Amino acid sequence: MNIATLLDMSAEAFGDRVAVVSGDTRLTYAELKAAAQAAAQRIQASGASYVALLDVNSVAAPVAIFGAAYAGVPYVPLNYRLTPPEINELIARIAPALLITSAEPARIVEPRSDVVLIDRAAFLSLPAPAEPIEPPDDPRAVAVQLFTSGTTGKPKAAILRHENLMSYIVGTVEFAAADEDDAIVVTVPPYHIAGISAVLSSTYACRRMVQLEAFEASAWLAACREHRVSNAFLVPTMLQRIVDHLDASGGDAQLPALRALAYGGGKMPLATIQRAMALLPQVDFTNAYGLTETSSTIAVLGPDDHRAAASSDDPMVRRRLASVGKPGAVEIEIRDDEGRVLGPEQAGLVFVRGPQVSGEYLSLGSQLDADGWFPTKDRGYLDAEGYLYLDGRADDVIVRGGENISPGEIEDVLLEHPAVADVAVVAMPDVQWGEGVAAAVVLKPGAQAAADELQALVKSRLRSSRVPQRIVFKDALPYNELGKVLRRLIRQEFVDAQ
Structure with a gap:
């Protein structure tokens, strides 16, 4: 199944519902589909092998994701915070490509005959195709290619196929689960797996996406209030800045609509989550642990776990607030350096297995072992109840x-x-x-x-x-x-x- 199916379903069921808000721009799900269809026509006409995005959060991100899916071409969001030589090296690796960008980042792109630049505004104003474009029905086709951070060498190109992403979304999100007034504020950049996941999961849930170009605590709080945001995802440093801002301003968050806040992407200090729970007692907190190579979340510490751990006198239960929870639709195994499977409370290397796990890189191929297990390169251990605790990266x-x-x-x-x-x-x-x-x-x-x-x-x-x-x-x-x-x-x- 192609990820464009998610948009097809939402546009058919709730075409008039607002899908995305970015500054003064608003698109309904019907309009988002129309824009993605127009984008697909332009992508196919370009003859590009990849569709790339070099820009901050905007409506162009979901349009490009689904436009690429309709056109049957991989979507590649690029990190606009890299240096110009790094960005141009990545662009060279995906040529021939159609590159969506805006004026500022376009200045650093070196001209290439095999890369066609299209301005964001022009991309969002393309004419509709004469006939609807049906997405290719190849679940094994590449949907998204994400470049890793490349901290120890050149960035690797992680491959996510349609079947991986669809397995994650269908296995974790209920179709049309969002109420009409529900909204999620999106602050993670479009080149991160959490940004991809936010678009796909929100579309399937039929939830309104409120985009912010960059994170700043007061602006985030203001957006939550203005748009009556019900859901949010933050990385630990973002939540810490919100906690600090609220403490400095008297502690009154004034966020009556906010019901659910997920966090992940790094280690959450225990004091931060405890203070956040005290400042936002009406909010359900969820710790989501995932990787690019696993199509996002693989383990979750849910709201009930948070409350039980925070209120328990049992130290073994209280410590779960520092865990990343239990696996969802995947299996998790802890192994030692020789590959032996370890028991509860024994720390080692974290391996995962499941249909949402790609574990694949362009040129390098699949990193799954003979039994389908992927080495996450994280270290950690499981307790007797199956809660996963992380000790950091193996390289650390x-x-x-x-x-x-x-x-x-x-x-x-x-x-x-x-x-x-x-x-x-x-x-x-x-x-x-x-x-x-x-x-x-x-x-x-x-x-x-x-x-x-x-x-x-x-x-x-x-x-x-x-x-x-x-x-x-x-x-x-x-x-x-x-x-x-x-x-x-x-x-x-x-x-x-x-």
């Missing part, structure tokens, strides 16, 4: 004298200190042990804590090998736009300081 593990040390367990202890606002634990060069433990710490405004005080805290809770041998205090940690701490930059600082 500190190898000290042959002992694997997870930064996450050390960070959790340091964050318990009342003066600590944020922390990142990384490996640092060590002549004796190969790698040592280092920590970058951000203190709360006006708070104080000494390095030896924090080291003593870790020593009192964990083995001596986990104690950071060096702690530096910073005004802020480096994060990317999706709320993931840039550990490579922090590691480099400790290397440079040697």
